Amino acid sequence: MSVLIIALNTFREAVRDKILYVLTLFALLLILVSRGVGWVSYGGELKITTDMGLLAIWLFGAFVAIFIGTGMIYKEIDKRTLYTILSKPIDRWQFVLGKYAGLLLTIYVNLALLSLILFGYLWLMGAPIGIAILQAVALTFCEMMVVTAIAIFFSSASTPVLSAIFTTTLFAMGQLTKWMVDLGAIVRNASPWVGKVMYAFYLLMPNLHNFNVRQEAVNAAGTAGALAIPASQMLNAMVYGAAYTAALLLAAMLLFRRRNF
Template sequence: MLPLTLSRLWTISRNVFNETLRERVLYVTAVFAIGLALAIVILGQVSAGTQDKISLDVGMAGISLFGLLIAAFVGGGLLNKEIEKRTILVMLAKPISRAEFIVGKHLGLSAVLLVLVALMTLILFILMSLNQFAYPAGPLMVTSFYIALQLALLTAAALLFGSFTSSLIATLLTVALYFMGHFSQNLVILSQKMESDTVRQLMQFLYLIFPDLSRLDFKNTAVYGMLPSVPELVANAFYGVVYTVALLAIATWIFSRRNF
């Protein structure tokens, strides 16, 4: 296997970045802006005194969900699109390893998601300011960064699923992983209430298998200006990076054993 080189990774990731943007993914930000603006107007009619906090909740949740859709739908089809168009043969005929191919795809889509998250966060701040709502900009920016880190992990998962199954199934599995990842901490709580040792061990095993995405999700506390301590933030970021690298390694291992 050829060693990873920055120049080849840059070329692959840049192509993915440009190609994804050409597919008008940035229109997501316009849909987000319109939807959030309408939500603020509606919330103004039904909430009294808490409109700012609810608007922040809706905005941050929207950023996460829109990012999930891009990571799942685009990420789930990145590999299969190359296979179906047979362009994978041209790519692999060049001095590019399959590890570089996988990692380059991941970096390109992760960069797109980072840009989208940044733009949607900026839109949220603008709409909040226009409505003269107070908001904790610092904690929300940190939360947006961790949303991007969470989406990078989900992109790696989408590439893993796409390495051995169809685009549709890879997308569905990625979405399922998102919800299971946010539910995984509850498995530990449930396991402690189970009388059966087998069921308890099964739940603990599932907790170890599924990523604990709640470690990368601070939306509920950030709207009140609260974040975990710096050591905890660093530890959680490290957890997300390690899990992402592990998923990419497995995806590379599976993809390297496929014949085209």
């Protein structure tokens, strides 16, 4: 119950903060402008709009997760709002989980809003809303679950600047994990040791590349009923996302448990 109370309060605070509206407006603008870019491209108006729309939604989610999430717990400590909360009969893990759930709810409500606007926009342009686009959006939601957990993990142990640097680095590296394993396979012949290190790195880093099916969705968008990726692959990505998030949140709760304020 306490997790829900903290989550809903975090959501309420976030939606009253003007910064969120600025970011949402920026993402909306990117979706609307995409049509203009589509006009100058040869025969790919719908594809460009779909591609840029999905990119805008993804960028918005990542931006909010990193820039609000990384300061979230530190701000509570710095502004001392935490003192009156932790002295109430709640457990510390409930606080961490509540903050995480509140931010994720904020991101999800905004992503849902932007997705609906994109779908409406595409519908107005006469494009069918295929299952492939829904898959891309669903996996973006899944990716934000992981990115928000990374941000909260660092925020529970570090300052906003350091947390933002660490989270952005991990977010960027997470997009490149597939390349890491490919590169590891190439260098394995030259140096087996480097290959092994790169593989270990690949296992440890968040494999955010798993959630990026935007290009596949754009390619499949024209064909009714076509999937961006097979359902089994999508399920694998979602289970991976949930497991990685659970591990990060558990670590964040453990770090937070014995801290002195």
